[in-house]
Amino acid sequence: MADSVGKWAAGAFYGPVLSQTDLYLLNTDLQLHPILANEDAGFHLVFSLITGQTGGFNPDARDRDLQFIAKDEPATLPRVQQLIIITEISPWCTIVKNERGVTMNDVCTTVWKDYTENFVTDPEFGALPPRLQEQVKRMAAHNSQASQWSGGYYATPPVAPNRYRRVDWLRERTFFEGLRKSDQYSISRLGFKAPNIFVMDLVA
Numbered sequence: 001m002a003d004s005v006g007k008w009a010a011g012a013f014y015g016p017v018l019s020q021t022d023l024y025l026l027n028t029d030l031q032l033h034p035i036l037a038n039e040d041a042g043f044h045l046v047f048s049l050i051t052g053q054t055g056g057f058n059p060d061a062r063d064r065d066l067q068f069i070a071k072d073e074p075a076t077l078p079r080v081q082q083l084i085i086i087t088e089i090s091p092w093c094t095i096v097k098n099e100r101g102v103t104m105n106d107v108c109t110t111v112w113k114d115y116t117e118n119f120v121t122d123p124e125f126g127a128l129p130p131r132l133q134e135q136v137k138r139m140a141a142h143n144s145q146a147s148q149w150s151g152g153y154y155a156t157p158p159v160a161p162n163r164y165r166r167v168d169w170l171r172e173r174t175f176f177e178g179l180r181k182s183d184q185y186s187i188s189r190l191g192f193k194a195p196n197i198f199v200m201d202l203v204a
Contacts, residue, residue, distance in 0.1 A: 008033055010072040010103070017079045017101040023195050030076040030195045033104055038178030038201075043070070047176035049167050049202070050143050052112035071105035080196050085111060085179065086189055087200040090169055091124065093190070094200075111176070111200070115167040125164060132171075140168040170202060177201040 018028060034040040035056075043066060047054045054068040075083060079101030085094040096102050096110040125133065143165070167174060178201050183193040190197065 007077070008070070008073045010070075010074075015078055017081055017099065019081050020194075020196070023080065028078060028195050030078065030080065032179055032181075032198065033070075033073060033075055033077075035070055036075055036104060036107065036179045045176060047108050047112075049112055049115045049170065049174045049176065052109070052116070054108050068104075071108070072103050075102045075104050075107050076196070082196060083107065084190075084194065084197045085200050086186070086197065087202060088185070089173060089202060090166065092118075092166060107179075108176070115170070116165055118166050120164045120166060120169055124169075135171050136164055136168050139171050140164045143168055143174075172204040173202040175203050177203045 016022075018026070022028070023030075035043055035045050038044070042058050042060075043056045044059050045054065045056050045068065054071065056066045056068055057064065058066060075096075081097060081099050081102070083096040083102050085096065085107070086092075092114065094111050094114045096106050098106045120136070125136070128136065179198040180201065181197075182199045185199055186193045186197045
């Protein structure tokens with residue numbers, strides 16, 4: 001365990017940060033941080049795409065909440081300037097950038113902002129079957145209420161939104177589960193594969 005902690009420790013003492021061009025030229029395999037890959041035995045990341053809050057727990061001691069103290073560690077080794085994140089339950093592509101190397105905090109913050117600050121367009125919403133449109137509407141009202149709830153009272157009376165954010169599209173699956181590689185899915189979605197494209201799994 002000590003080796004893995006040292007290997008992923010935050011800091012700028014690693015090799016060069018790879019650009020998108022470097023990745024293609026070197027055809028580098030990226031190792032994903034065990035926490036992002038949901039493979040860390042002592043820490044399971046709890047990250048809400050609605051609130052942006054991050055924390056965690058030890059799967060062997062679920063009764064205690066843990067702080068996400070590893071957030072400044074690199075998301076991948078070698079470090080990269082850019083990660084591309086797609087998911088099977090939404091049509092969007094989130095690009096995470098940091099010229100000094102993408103960290104786990106960059107991943108969480110960028111994904112959260114991408115899904116809460118961007119709205120579903122009318123054509124995107126119109127492409128959903130009516131049943132799913134209703135679910136998105138219900139989820140939008142629920143999420144709007146959740147974000148206005150403050151210490152036992154509503155900051156303002158909840159109003160049903162008439163525009164839907166990307167996070168509403170996810171319906172009940174608004175918690176991050178992990179990232180994984182899937183070249184086959186990347187090609188089917190984007191038309192190409194790259195070492196820094198990862199698929200995000202989400203859970204309720």
